[in-house]
Amino acid sequence: MGSSDLCDLGLKISDLKCEVEEDFGPNLKILPTNDQVKELQTILRDRNTTRSDFKFYADRLIRLVIEESLNQLPFYKSVVTTPTGARYEGLKYQKGNCGVSIVRSGEAMEQGLRDCCRSIRIGKILVESDVDTHEARVVYARFPEDIADxxxxxxxxxxxxxxxxxxxxxxLKEHNVLEENIIVSNLFCTPFAASSVISAYPQMKILTSELHHIAPNHFGQKYFGTD
Structure with missing residues (x-):
């Protein structure tokens, strides 16, 4: 069914999004869609976007995705005293969070995480695909020593x-990280990838800005200026 068919049926994008989320289960979260988010996604997909504009708007979308990803982390109730002496009942992050970027394109998201969590620790994983078999293999991994916690x-x-x-x-699981303690922070995801990842790790959460059958695979080259 094409987009015109959906329009004929009177379906809204938000309705379709809920349908997709239900199909893939509750652990797939999609960034709430609005015109601003759709514009950012459009700019990043446009082949005529300059590299400087691409990086600028990519950073904006990354920030939105990181902020929503952080909402998936646990909080605890906290009472503070204001400068006027009043009590305020609020929330604080539970300690024990960290980021891990998959090199190289994942490194584009590191600054967005640091902008939100200034002292957060960040590890790295380098995964390469075999030219002939396309099988992924880990080349390098560096994590905080207590990442299992x-x-x-x-x-x-x-x-x-x-x-x-x-x-x-x-x-990560080989380093004793619990599957349910992992949140994938992602900009663009195909339905095939969502299905594959969720089938492999059903307890893990995925936060993405968009599910679409065509992914902008030029992202890393364009962002780092290697295209």
Whole structure:
């Protein structure tokens, strides 16, 4: 069914989004869609976007995705005293969070995380695909020593097949990170990748800005100026 068919049926984008979320289960979260988010997604997909504009608008979308990813982390109630002496009942993050970026494109999301959590620790995983078999293999991994006790934001902007993320999560689990303590922070995801990752790790959360059958695979080259 095409987009025109959906319009004929009177379906809204928000209705379609809920339908997709239900199909893939409750652990797939999609950034709330509005005109601003759609504009950012459009700019990043446009082949005529300059590199400086691409990086600027990518950073804006990254910030929105990181902020929403942080909403998936646990909080606890906290009471503070204001400068006027009043009591305020609020919330604070539970300690024990960290980020892990999948090199290289995932590194584009590191600054957005640091802008939100200034002292957060960030590890790295380098996953490469075999030219002939396309099988993913881990080349390098560096994590905080106590990562097994932490909630992990796994940052990777583009998921086309899900193979890279599946391999990266396998490495995290080898370091005793619980599957339910991992949140994948992602910009663009295909339905195929979502299905593959969720099938492999059903307890893990995924936060993305968009599910679409075509992923902007030029993201890393354009962002870092290597295209």
């Amino acid at each position: 932490r909630k992990v934001l796994l940052m990777y902007p583009i998921m086309s097949t899900g193979n890279t993320v599946i391999k990266a999560v396998a490495v």
